[in-house]
Amino acid sequence: MNQPQPATPAIHLRNLSFTWPGQPHPALALDELRVEAREHIFVSGPSGSGKSTLLATIGGIIAPQAGSVEVLGQALQDLPAARRDRFRVDHIGFIFQQFNLLPYLSVTDNVLLPCQFSSCRKGRTLQQGGGLQEAAHSLLASLDLAPALWARPVTQLSIGQQQRVAAARALIGRPEIIVADEPTSALDSDRQQAFLDLLQRECAHGGAALVFVSHDQRLAERFHRRIALEQVNRAASIEESA
Ligand SMILES: Nc1ncnc2c1ncn2[C@@H]1O[C@H](COP(=O)(O)OP(=O)(O)OP(=O)(O)O)[C@@H](O)[C@H]1O
Secondary structure, eight states, rough: OOOOHHHOOSEEEOOOOOOOOOSOOOOOEEEHHHHHHHHOEEEOTTTTTHHHHHHHHHSSSSSSSSEEEETTTGGGGGOHHHHHHHHHHHHEEEETTTTTOOOOOOOHHHHHHHHHHHHHHHHHHHHTOOHHHHHHHHHHHTTTOOGGGTHHHHHSSSSSHHHHHHHHHHHTTTOSEEESSSSSTTOHHHHHHHOOOOHHHHHHTTTOEEEEEEOEEEEEGGGSEEOOOOOOOOEEEHHHOO
16 A cells, blocks of 8 residues: 655755855755745844855755755756756745845836746746736735835835835745745834734745744744754854864
8 A cells, every 4th residue: 555655845955064165164064954845934043153055055046065955855956057046936935134126116016026037936826817917916915015005116115015025026926935034124023023924824825835034033933943053053063163
């Protein structure tokens, strides 16, 4: 009789070591880190503990010198750089600390950017019924962004509003993984909690795993699992004891 196969993890890192060019020690050395499909994890760690390096590894933006990075069962090290980039935009929505919105585009066009770069994200957006604009507007509405803002250039929005545009851009086309790098650091505590409510609700709705990096331990309890990077990144302790 066939045994049920264990579900493919969203992310599976093994025996990983990454050293930035010109640096004497690795910035990241991990035995294993696994994030299950639909799991929401909170990653914390002091400055320099390797949080951004970890996210860049998961996104295939940087390639470790040793070890394996599997995302949705695909070994990123087996893909040439251009296919890694395509894989990232197809399957991972990033929310950056500085949001990285394009200032000359409207709110709606910023949200739709991943659909321009990924036919996979575009196809999944259209599968929801309705057109691309409707899908962007429905996400913006569910993230509490008023319709009066949808056609405006993003530069006319407050930081909290820009953050929700960045979240909508990450979520459009239902990528399987959302990666958020300190997306709440510019907001006060109430607004951080409100943003996280919306983000977690939308990730659950779209069935996405969420990797959320933050210094703010007050947010940690809302996640399925917490990872203190300074405890699992062996390179962080190398640096401290050097
Ligand atoms: N582009 C780079 N070139 C060389 N070294 C780098 C580079 N980026 C990061 N590092 C080094 O790698 C280590 C981990 O940095 P990383 O930015 O991943 O930490 P972090 O936990 O995200 O820090 P922060 O909370 O301050 O953003 C640090 O020692 C840092 O100096």
